[in-house]
Amino acid sequence: xxxxxxxxxxxxxxxxxxxxxxxxxxxxxxxxxxxxxxxxxxxxxxxxxxxxxxxxxxxxxxxxxxxxxxxxxxxxxxxxxxxxxxxxxxxxxxxxxxxxxxxxxxxxxxxxxxxxxxxxxxxxxxxxxxxxxxxxxxxxxxxxxxxxxxxxxxxxxxxxxxxxxxxxxxxxxxxxxxxxxxxxxxxxxxxxxxxxxxxxxxxxxxxxxxxxxxxxxxxxxxxxxxxxxxxxxxxxxxxxxxxxxxxxxxxxxxxxxxxxxxxxxxxxxxxxxxxxxxxxxxxxxxxxxxxxxxxxxxxxxxxxxxxxxxxxxxxxxxxxxxxxxxxxxxxxxxxxxxxxxxxxxxxxxxxxxxxxxxxxxxxxxxxxxxxxxxxxxxxxxxxxxxxxxxxxxxxxxxxxxxxxxxxxxxxxxxxxxxxxxxxxxxxxxxxxxxxxxxxxxxxxxxxxxxxxxxxxxxxxxxxxxxxxxxxxxxxxxxxxxxxx
Numbered sequence: 145x146x147x148x149x150x151x152x153x154x155x156x157x158x159x160x161x162x163x164x165x166x167x168x169x170x171x172x173x174x175x176x177x178x179x180x181x182x183x184x185x186x187x188x189x190x191x192x193x194x195x196x197x198x199x200x201x202x203x204x205x206x207x208x209x210x211x212x213x214x215x216x217x218x219x220x221x222x223x224x225x226x227x228x229x230x231x232x233x234x235x236x237x238x239x240x241x242x243x244x245x246x247x248x249x250x251x252x253x254x255x256x257x258x259x260x261x262x263x264x265x266x267x268x269x270x271x272x273x274x275x276x277x278x279x280x281x282x283x284x285x286x287x288x289x290x291x292x293x294x295x296x297x298x299x300x301x302x303x304x305x306x307x308x309x310x311x312x313x314x315x316x317x318x319x320x321x322x323x324x325x326x327x328x329x330x331x332x333x334x335x336x337x338x339x340x341x342x343x344x345x346x347x348x349x350x351x352x353x354x355x356x357x358x359x360x361x362x363x364x365x366x367x368x369x370x371x372x373x374x375x376x377x378x379x380x381x382x383x384x385x386x387x388x389x390x391x392x393x394x395x396x397x398x399x400x401x402x403x404x405x406x407x408x409x410x411x412x413x414x415x416x417x418x419x420x421x422x423x424x425x426x427x428x429x430x431x432x433x434x435x436x437x438x439x440x441x442x443x444x445x446x447x448x449x450x451x452x453x454x455x456x457x458x459x460x461x462x463x464x465x466x467x468x469x470x471x472x473x474x475x476x477x478x479x480x481x482x483x484x485x486x487x488x489x490x491x492x493x494x495x496x497x498x499x500x501x502x503x504x505x506x507x508x509x510x511x512x513x514x515x516x517x518x519x520x521x522x523x524x525x526x527x528x529x530x531x532x533x534x535x536x537x538x539x540x541x542x543x544x545x546x547x548x549x550x551x552x553x554x555x556x557x558x559x560x561x562x563x564x565x566x567x568x569x570x571x572x573x574x575x576x577x578x579x580x581x582x583x584x585x586x587x588x589x590x591x592x593x594x595x596x597x598x599x600x601x602x603x604x605x606x607x608x609x610x611x612x613x614x615x616x617x618x619x620x621x622x623x624x625x626x627x628x
Contacts, residue, residue, distance in 0.1 A: 208221070271621050353425055403423060456575055469527065490520060494538075504589045521536070577602075
């Protein structure tokens, strides 16, 4: 059955604040009375931990993993959300004739991360969840689990399938993009390979979790959004079910729902407890939002990385493919998002890290810049302006580099403000507070500029790693299973 309804418990209370060693970096942290030492593997460990198990010696911990574009991370937290261990791995460069062997690389990284977790903590891990890149798609044999083709990566476009998808989907639907999961499925289906009816589609996170729990064909409604799943009705729509390839679609559950116990072989190999469960995951961007613990409607997170991405918690769902705006469900609320092509990439093109730090110190953020730019690396913008031909505007350049940087930072802040204004005009809850993630969060002067331009409180998010958000999902799943 393709539709699977789940009893919903609110997870937002859980999110509120209170051996390739050359590729590995990890640390372990507990509440301590100060002693610090470093072991041979480079693992950072704190000693003299305070017992938080209520005296029974059976403290429970929760493991989250993030599989991003270039590497993966893990975070282990306790019930209060305190980080007990974290680490990262780069993807090993396994190669095939046709290029990178992503399947082998992801699998090796998954088990490397499990091994990197301090052995003294593994036996305390109660539940596991993870996230993957949105729309990264695998096609498998539903009987053997064999991967039938190279994965379709998150940014891979299948324009050959777009006309067919647009002919069946509602206008401006999220799937009406060449990089959507549905376009990737249709493109593969149209190859008319033998035994295609016996295949099943999984997203990157689904597949990695399957390696841990062994139940093939389970996904979550965040990852399934771009294949056409409707999280509002908790079902696949009729226009999708009527297609011959709908039999490849996975069963969908809420993120952070217990799927089953960790496989015995993995449990024994790494020393996890007998009752350790594996929970459905989410996408990397959703996990990063969860990590920031923005839990109330009107709370937003701006990610200032290579591009500018905004996500806003709303009581109303908003979707418009023209602007690349779509909504992910978060329990009884909606996470509305959009992404601009402006951001840190253009800053790196114009200034070195040293220049950015030095020039920023000389900016007076309380004074508005009179310079009006639209900083882009190349022509084309989608949000908050839908114009594939929009040209970069970075002139006139004043003689002062401080003034120039000030103008660019302020112009990016104006674009951010237009983005939040557009989401409100579309019907989303108005932004009331903005948390900041990404490299741009380190620039205090920029935060003050944005606070003035947006007219809203702006601050750094305490936690920004998606693996932390995934560990919160693991905590949610454990509590849900216990009926709490």
